[in-house]
Each structure stands twice: as structure tokens, then as C-alpha cells.
Amino acid sequence: MKLSCIASILLTVSALLLSCDRDRMSNDVISQNDIFTVTGDSVVEGPWSAIAISPTCIKSSYSPPDSSDNLGVVKFRLAINGHDNEMAPCYYHYATTGSDTTAVTVGVPDTVPATSQLKAPMVKDHDWVVRVDMRPVVQSLDKKGYYVTATGDTVYADEFKGVWIAGNVSPLSWDFFTLSHKEQLRLHPTATAGIYEIKLHMQPSSTPVTYNHVWKVDRPDPDYAVINTGVTMVDALYNMSIYDIERKRHGNGHNGYLEKVPYGANPSYSIILSLAYLDPEGSMRTLRAMVGDDGSLSHLQGPDDLYPIVANDLSWAVSAWEIYAVTGSKKWLRYAYGVIRKTVDQDYDMNCDMQSGLVHGGLRQGSNQSQSYPAWMEPKDVYETQSLTVNLLYERAFEILSDMGDELNDENSYGEKALTLKENINETLWNERHGYYSQYLYMSAYPVQSPGIDNLGQSLSVLWNVADDDRAVNLVKKTPIANYGVPIVSPRYDNGEAVNLSQTVSPVVQAFWNLAAAKTGNQHMLRRGLGALYRAAALFGANRVAWDAYSGKALDSTDGDLGAAAANAAMVYRVYAGMTFLPGGIEFNPTIPSFMKGIKHIYGFKYRNATLDITISGTGNDIDNISIDNQVGHDNFFSGQLSGHHTIHIKMRNSTPVAQEVTLGDQNFTLPATPVVKWLKDSTRILNYNSNLDYRMVVNGQLLYTVNDSMTLRHTTAGTRFTVSAIAGVGRYALSYLSKPYMKVSSSLQLPLGANAVTPMGAKTHSSARLTVTVPVGGDYLIDLRYANGNAATAGSCPVYMLYANTHAQGALVMPPRGNGEWMNKGWSNMITAELLKGDNHIELKRLDSNGSTALVYFVRIIKK
Structure with a gap:
């Protein structure tokens, strides 16, 4: 798919706002920057400090002003x-x-x-x-x-x-x-x-954020593996995390993992990071509870993440595969294979864009956001986006289905779909000029890359091999991070109101980012990421859900966050021990930063029918030799067929990592404000005009002429989409999110679906509709629906119809609720591009979802592209 020219100039940032940092850290500290230092037993930040007294006690003096x-x-x-x-x-x-x-x-x-x-x-x-x-x-x-x-x-x-x-x-x-x-x-x-x-x-201070000054347990939990890394802070924070995981495991009638975690995390990501191997049975229970009666994912969500507007459920597939790789349970494999296959078969064809080959749908928004969208976006606009993370989840689900089929001797073609989707992701979302992926495409019909960066998606692209070796290395090196960690979204975007994800560090996202840094060998980035996790948990005296990327303050007072606990535990098993779980066993590829010089022990790790004692000596990421039960070999693999007690000794080469760059973005690294435009019939006015910015008109996806605070729109063809971009920088570009678009239509076809002015479209009534469209010239046409939907925003309240032109599927049209009881509140569905032939064309709408909700459709609009 060929993107418009705006994609090629997105987000080059002034050198004043970004700097490339090379590894200047002392080898004796975990992490250090201009604000704080994390050592083996302390964190020091300005007047505050946290001391790891022992592996079971941390004391902190942290108390920033509210x-x-x-x-x-x-x-x-x-x-x-x-x-x-x-x-x-x-x-x-x-x-x-x-x-x-x-x-x-x-x-x-x-x-x-x-x-x-x-x-x-x-x-x-x-x-x-x-x-x-x-x-x-x-x-x-x-x-x-x-x-x-x-x-x-x-x-x-x-x-x-x-x-x-x-x-x-x-x-x-x-x-x-x-x-x-x-x-x-x-x-x-x-x-x-x-x-x-x-x-x-x-009550401005009714719930001020508070911090714990002492964290302490009597002893490490004997039901889990005990570690001794020689670094007191690492051991103490691991024990804190194990304690929190155990509390959550029993926190709600053995269903403690069922909670949704704010800021983009959910139990699936915690399972992927740690819970699959720390508590596989509890993880299975959690995943089973997310499956509907029909054997597919239930899509039961809140009013702010309505399916298919929000389409990130397939994190379930990744966590389900992780559980199988840990347990080797064929029963679980068959169950998970059925759930994933049924979900993907239902959802992929429905949400796939016929032009780009990517999947529509965004990530959670609203009060518990995990993605940034301009304020003007309605749910149908979010559906039109083609998100990096959503598409990575589908790509990984296809790979998993292929691997599951191999395990079950069930031949399928999902591997080919995975390769195709991988190619489409790299073709349309990769920004070659800047060396990282855009967070999503938006503006359907004439899609462009968002100026934002989705850092969860970035890390997953590395871990799941969608980004090849060179791209993965550049991505980790060039993505801007803050001193307190990698924000959920970059660059900073001052939306002024809701939870600001571009100013928020999630420990779950940070953990995946650390794994990506370890995989690419960027130990400078890894140590910064470890410092971000350890600094927060130690100073807060607790695992917290998120903190501010530029002040470091916690965003919530709730202790024992499951995602943060899983993230910290994953650093021990996924990074230091380098464990990758495969159907046949465990592969070890440790990454030992220079601060962890002593001998590292993991005692009593439970895996299938075996218990493992693991010892790692040396530093670096190159294995010198590995022995299992004192039998020295060159294989870094432990077979899942072994049972009983086993000892594993891994000796590292003490290799010195090459200094690698990290791109720092300070608090001024902010996108320009999204233009707020008042569109009139033949003119426009920018309501939040800033004379320090340049503004350009974007016409059908092309960044064209300069505009002032008000101007007359230029001559257009039959249907033209206008939007405005704000640009900061002299000689360089830092583009804002685009303004709310305006579709200027000089001529169009508006065809009712039936004899009446309005047609109720429901799962049982008018689940399909047919009409004949006559056009004077063949080619691509833009099609959408004028509709009303006064249903409450609950699961199943968003009708979805596939549009066929001359028997060929062209794309899905969604009609999300527009207000509970507001049946006269009309709006437009998403817009798709369809190929029509000169003369008569047979158009058909077929209901795709099985829910019973109804929308009122006034007409189909058809515009020559």
C-alpha cells in the first residue's frame, strides 16, 4: 500500500529537544542519570533515598509534594x-x-x-x-x-x-x-x-498519592523459587513482587488475576511476563473466564472500549501459548487452539482493511486509556485506525495457530497469513526516516501515519521478530525515552484533560521494553529500563500501577499492582536467567549487566515435573559453557521431559558490551497542539491558532499549502477530505495530530436501503440489504452510512455489516452507539473504499456480528474517490 507524502516527513525533532546518550554509567551501579542513581542496595534522588536493608526489607524517605x-x-x-x-x-x-x-x-x-x-x-x-x-x-x-x-x-x-x-x-x-x-x-x-x-x-486533595516508608516481609515465600543475585536491591524487589503475586492469586476467591489493570495492562500481559510459569493453574483459570459461551473470546468490555472499536483481545492468544510452552499440557493446547482459531476466523475477515491488509480497531481509551487519540475522534474514527499493537497481536496469533497446528498435527495456512501481515506492518507502519514504527494509521480513505509512537507495540515488534535485526536495533536506539522510563506513548502530547499516556510510565510496558533492549544487546538501554523499574518500586515502597515520566511521582496509591509485580519478577527470569519457554523445554540466553558481577542463584524453580537450581556466573550476554547435572555441554536447552531435581550451571564470557546510543527526550519534547478547526462551506478558521507554529492544509492525505488562522478552501473534485496539521521547528518537521477532517462533497449518491426513509438494521430484522448502484465511470468510490444508534454502550451494541460490491467483500461498516436513548442523533459510520464498475453495480450489506442490537440506517452515501 502506498501511503501519502505526509507519512514520509512525520516527526523529525529539533536537536535541541533530543540528545543521543552513550553509556557513561559506572559499572558498579544498576543505573544512573542526571536525576537519580540506583545502586545494588540503594536509590538516591535529590533529598530522598531508599535503602534495601536486606532481601526482605526496604526503607524509603520518599515524600514529594502533592x-x-x-x-x-x-x-x-x-x-x-x-x-x-x-x-x-x-x-x-x-x-x-x-x-x-x-x-x-x-x-x-x-x-x-x-x-x-x-x-x-x-x-x-x-x-x-x-x-x-x-x-x-x-x-x-x-x-x-x-x-x-x-x-x-x-x-x-x-x-x-x-x-x-x-x-x-x-x-x-x-x-x-x-x-x-x-x-x-x-x-x-x-x-x-x-x-x-x-x-x-x-476536594482537590481528597485522595492525595501516598508512599510507604517501609516494606518488609518475614522471609521469602517458600512456595516460589528463592533468588540470591548478590545484589540486595534486586533480591528485595523480587521478593516484594512474589509477595504481591501471591496476594493477588488468592485475592478474590482464587480469581485475583481477573482484574483489569489501568494504563493498558491486563492479566494477559502479566501472564506473558511472569504468571504463566509462576502460577500456570491460576493463569489458566483467568484465561478461561475471558471466553464466551460460544467458545471464542467474549469481548465483554466497558462503555469506553466497545468491540470492535477496541480490538486488542488477542493478547489472550499470546498468554495461552505461553502457558502451553510452560506446562506442555495437550489438554490446554487443544482448548486454546479452539478459542484462538474461532476468534481469529470470526474477527480477522471482519476487521481487515482491503487496501492495506492491516486490521482495523484501536486500543482501550477513556478513563483507563492505553492509546492516544485526538480529542475529536469518535468511536468510528478509532475503529478506522490501523494500530501497530493490534496488528502485532493478530500477526502473533497467526504464528501461534500455525505452531499449535504443528503440535496437534493439524495442517493450516495461518503461517502464511502471519508472513503476509508481517510484510504489511513493515510496509505501512515503519518510518524509515526515523527508525521506528508509527503507532497507527488514521484518516480512512486517505490514511496517514500518526505522529505518535506506541512503545508497547515497539517492544513487541522486537520480541516477536516483526522488526528484523537492523530495524530492531535502530528502533531501541532511536525511540525517545524519558529519565524516569519509556512512556506508554511518545512524544509528549499535551491533551490537557484525560490521563496523559505520553507522560505515563507503565511498569508492564517498561518490562517489555527492557526485554527488547536485552534481545538487541543494548545494555545501556536495558540498565536505564531496570533503573526505572527499581527506582519506582523502591522509593514508593510498593509495586504501583504507573508513574509520571517527567516527575517520577506515582499516579495511584494502590499497593501490590499485579502488572508491576509481574514486570519486576520477569527481570529475573526473562533477562538475568534469559529463559524462553518452548513446547520441548527451556532455552537459556542470560543477559547479565556489568553491575551483577557475583554468582547468581535461583533455587527451587518449579517447571513441569522438575525442580531446578540455576547458577549463573560472569557477565555479558555470551555463554561460555553450560552444564546440566554437572554434564558440560554446548546446548543451552533444558528438556521438558526431565523430571526430579536438577542443577544448571551457566558461565558467561564476561564480554564487555559495545557502547550503544539511547535517545533522550526531555519534557519539552512535545507535539504541537492538534488544530481545532471550524469548517464552513467554503472557508475554515483555526480556533486555537498559534503564531509560533506553521499550519499546512492536508488534502486527501497530501500535505500541501500553508494556511493562516482563516482562509478560503480551494477548488475541489467531487469528494475531498480536508484537514489541518500544525508544524513546529525551523527547517525540520514536528507534526501535530491532524485536525478533525472536513469532507467537502460536491456530488454524491444517497440511496435508501428500502422503501422507507429509514431502515432498522438488526441481527434478526434486515440482517442484510441489497441495492443497485449506477455510476458513470468505474473506479474507487468512498462509501459510508448515515445512521442513528440510541442503544446503551454495552457489549453487542455496535452493529457491524460487511459491504459487498458485485459479490466481492469491500470492508466492514460499523455503527457504534451515539448516546443512550438518542435515536434522533445521526452520524456517519466509518468510510471504506470500494471498487465499482461503470454502469450497474450490485451492493449488498450482510450482518457480521451475532448480537441483537439495531441501528437505524437512513441512506448509503457513495462518493467518487
Whole structure:
């Protein structure tokens, strides 16, 4: 697939914001940078320190100030029917904290307060009344029967449910996905017609992040392997993690692993990292609970990650294979093979893009995000994306199905599909100029690469051999990281509201990144990654779910996070011992950094019917020799057929790693703000125009002419997609996410699906529809649906139809819910490209999903591309 020219110039960053760092660390420390140092028994960061007193005790003095107190202004917006639709994303209402009453008019933004106000201390624990003049809405509903919001939403009088408030200070939040369910944040009409009001008790520090100053257990858990690496900090943090894993294992009636973990992790990733070999039975129970009654993955998700809008379930396949490789259980293999095969067979053809060969669908969004999307994106826009991680999961699932088929003597063609998808990933998502993958393609019909970098996907591409040797080495070297670790998403993207993933380090993502660094031999990157994990757990006195990439502060006070515990444990087994589990046994490829000079022991590791005592001496990543039960050989493989007690001795060559570069991105390494554009029929205006940035019009995916804060649109063909990019840098490019697009259509076909103006499309009623389309010239056409869906956003509420043209599948059309009970709220489905012949064409829509939800379809729109 040939991408538009914008893909070739994405994200070259000024040398002032990035620097290439070579290994200047002392060989005697685990990690060090300009902010903190991690040694074998301590962490020192400014005035704070953590000391590993013993393998069972860590003491910490860490207590940074709570930054939530430094909010001198409440920033808020209103939400009609609970949607983020009052004003454009760059506009807000403001109130000085401590105010008794604030009066605003709906849709009229306030002036940004002075910097001195924004940085003033927050007034804590006070009552605040917000009074809103809703008369523009009420009068429009009374006179016209509808109200059009500043974002283009049409709210009809019969479907008006009220107005909610969202903001930056507790009890407010920016979680618009669940806002309409929070009655305590809903405004109520007063005795004065058109005036609504709410009284809130503001609690900016109601739940400040706290830290533990002592972590201690009586002894290492005897039910798990005991380690002695000669590095007290490593041993103590391993014991902390084992303790947390054991608590989670019994935390909820033996179902402790079933929880979803914020920031992109879930039990599948924890199983891949550690749990498959530390607790295979518990891991099996967790995975079984994620399977539906029909024998495929259930896709049971929340309102902010609706299937197939969110399509990252196939992490299940990778964790299922890991369990089989650990246990060798043919019973589990047959079960997992059936689940994965049925899921992939149902989902791949439905979500595959016919042009790129990649799979549609994004990662989780909303309050527990794992991907960054521009604020203008609706669920159908997220579905249109073609994500690196989602496609890697499908590619790996195909490989696993091929390997499972070999194990079960069931010949299949999934290996060929894996190779094809691997080629498509490398062709469309790799950025040759910058040496890493883009996080996703977006803007269907004319797709371009996102300026963002998905660092979970980056690491998985290395571990699963999608990135070849040279690409893998360059990827690890050139991807920008922060001093406190690799953010979930790079570069920094100031969205101003929701959880900022580009400023968040997840220990799960960091762990996979460390494994990728070890695999590519970049020990400088590995030591930085180890330092990020160890520094956080030691200073916090606990395994925490995430921390800020630029301040290092924890983002949550909950101790014993399963993902963080699995991540820390994986460093022992996956990195230092270098274990790779295969159906026939364990392969050992240790990576021993220079700080770990002594003899390393793992005692009592339980594997199938064997118990292993493992000793590793020396450093580096080259094995000198290996012996099993004192029989010296050159094979680094332990057979899964062996039982009983065995000793394994691995001697490393003490090789000195070549100094390798690491790319550092500081806090100023930030993408320009996404342009907020007001599109008119023949002109445009950039609402958040910044004179320090350049702006370019992107027409049908091509980065073309320069634009100012307002301008007239140039002449177009029958159907043209406009969007705007902001560009920072002189002579170099740092591109923003693209603005919300505008489809200017001079001519199109709008064809109803039946005799009536609207056709209910459900699983049982009108599960298919046929029509004939006559076009004057053959070629590619853009097709979408005008629809309404007032179902609540639950599992099965997003109808999916495959569109066929002249019996050939062209792509799936999704119609996600647009508001609970809002059946007059019309929108567009995703847009696909279909090849039509000159003259008559037979179009057919066939329902793909088996759920019972219904959407109202007004017409099919067909535009010449």
C-alpha cells in the first residue's frame, strides 16, 4: 500500500529537544542519570533515598509534594446529554478556587486566567455553586425542536436529558465516557426559566498519592523459587513482587488475576511476563473466564472500549501459548487452539482493511486509556485506525495457530497469513526516516501515519521478530525515552484533560521494553529500563500501577499492582536467567549487566515435573559453557521431559558490551497542539491558532499549502477530505495530530436501503440489504452510512455489516452507539473504499456480528474517490 507524502516527513525533532546518550554509567551501579542513581542496595534522588536493608526489607524517605494542590483555577466544561459537546476542545470555563458562585452561559468560553492565577495554591474543601444560563439551548429546543452544539452535535427536544459538568478538580473529572451515569454531576433547573445550577463540594486533595516508608516481609515465600543475585536491591524487589503475586492469586476467591489493570495492562500481559510459569493453574483459570459461551473470546468490555472499536483481545492468544510452552499440557493446547482459531476466523475477515491488509480497531481509551487519540475522534474514527499493537497481536496469533497446528498435527495456512501481515506492518507502519514504527494509521480513505509512537507495540515488534535485526536495533536506539522510563506513548502530547499516556510510565510496558533492549544487546538501554523499574518500586515502597515520566511521582496509591509485580519478577527470569519457554523445554540466553558481577542463584524453580537450581556466573550476554547435572555441554536447552531435581550451571564470557546510543527526550519534547478547526462551506478558521507554529492544509492525505488562522478552501473534485496539521521547528518537521477532517462533497449518491426513509438494521430484522448502484465511470468510490444508534454502550451494541460490491467483500461498516436513548442523533459510520464498475453495480450489506442490537440506517452515501 502506498501511503501519502505526509507519512514520509512525520516527526523529525529539533536537536535541541533530543540528545543521543552513550553509556557513561559506572559499572558498579544498576543505573544512573542526571536525576537519580540506583545502586545494588540503594536509590538516591535529590533529598530522598531508599535503602534495601536486606532481601526482605526496604526503607524509603520518599515524600514529594502533592502537585494537585497547585491548581489555582478550576477549568471546566458543560456536557449536554453527558457528551463533550459544549465548546471546541481548546475552550473552557474558569473559576478561581474558593469562589462561592460562578455564573456562565452555555457555549460562551471564558478568557484564560493570568499565569499567576493558574499557579496559585488551591483553596481546599469548600462549597461551590455553578449557575449556567441554558436559555440558548432551551429556546432553540422550544422553537426549532433541536439545538446544534458548537461541536456540531444535534440535540433534539425529545431526547434532551440534561446537562452535566466536567473539569480538572475533584469531584470533577474529564471522564466523559461515564459522565452521564454520575447523577451527582448533573445540573438541575432552577425556579428561573432556563437557568440550571449545581452545588459541589470541591476536594482537590481528597485522595492525595501516598508512599510507604517501609516494606518488609518475614522471609521469602517458600512456595516460589528463592533468588540470591548478590545484589540486595534486586533480591528485595523480587521478593516484594512474589509477595504481591501471591496476594493477588488468592485475592478474590482464587480469581485475583481477573482484574483489569489501568494504563493498558491486563492479566494477559502479566501472564506473558511472569504468571504463566509462576502460577500456570491460576493463569489458566483467568484465561478461561475471558471466553464466551460460544467458545471464542467474549469481548465483554466497558462503555469506553466497545468491540470492535477496541480490538486488542488477542493478547489472550499470546498468554495461552505461553502457558502451553510452560506446562506442555495437550489438554490446554487443544482448548486454546479452539478459542484462538474461532476468534481469529470470526474477527480477522471482519476487521481487515482491503487496501492495506492491516486490521482495523484501536486500543482501550477513556478513563483507563492505553492509546492516544485526538480529542475529536469518535468511536468510528478509532475503529478506522490501523494500530501497530493490534496488528502485532493478530500477526502473533497467526504464528501461534500455525505452531499449535504443528503440535496437534493439524495442517493450516495461518503461517502464511502471519508472513503476509508481517510484510504489511513493515510496509505501512515503519518510518524509515526515523527508525521506528508509527503507532497507527488514521484518516480512512486517505490514511496517514500518526505522529505518535506506541512503545508497547515497539517492544513487541522486537520480541516477536516483526522488526528484523537492523530495524530492531535502530528502533531501541532511536525511540525517545524519558529519565524516569519509556512512556506508554511518545512524544509528549499535551491533551490537557484525560490521563496523559505520553507522560505515563507503565511498569508492564517498561518490562517489555527492557526485554527488547536485552534481545538487541543494548545494555545501556536495558540498565536505564531496570533503573526505572527499581527506582519506582523502591522509593514508593510498593509495586504501583504507573508513574509520571517527567516527575517520577506515582499516579495511584494502590499497593501490590499485579502488572508491576509481574514486570519486576520477569527481570529475573526473562533477562538475568534469559529463559524462553518452548513446547520441548527451556532455552537459556542470560543477559547479565556489568553491575551483577557475583554468582547468581535461583533455587527451587518449579517447571513441569522438575525442580531446578540455576547458577549463573560472569557477565555479558555470551555463554561460555553450560552444564546440566554437572554434564558440560554446548546446548543451552533444558528438556521438558526431565523430571526430579536438577542443577544448571551457566558461565558467561564476561564480554564487555559495545557502547550503544539511547535517545533522550526531555519534557519539552512535545507535539504541537492538534488544530481545532471550524469548517464552513467554503472557508475554515483555526480556533486555537498559534503564531509560533506553521499550519499546512492536508488534502486527501497530501500535505500541501500553508494556511493562516482563516482562509478560503480551494477548488475541489467531487469528494475531498480536508484537514489541518500544525508544524513546529525551523527547517525540520514536528507534526501535530491532524485536525478533525472536513469532507467537502460536491456530488454524491444517497440511496435508501428500502422503501422507507429509514431502515432498522438488526441481527434478526434486515440482517442484510441489497441495492443497485449506477455510476458513470468505474473506479474507487468512498462509501459510508448515515445512521442513528440510541442503544446503551454495552457489549453487542455496535452493529457491524460487511459491504459487498458485485459479490466481492469491500470492508466492514460499523455503527457504534451515539448516546443512550438518542435515536434522533445521526452520524456517519466509518468510510471504506470500494471498487465499482461503470454502469450497474450490485451492493449488498450482510450482518457480521451475532448480537441483537439495531441501528437505524437512513441512506448509503457513495462518493467518487
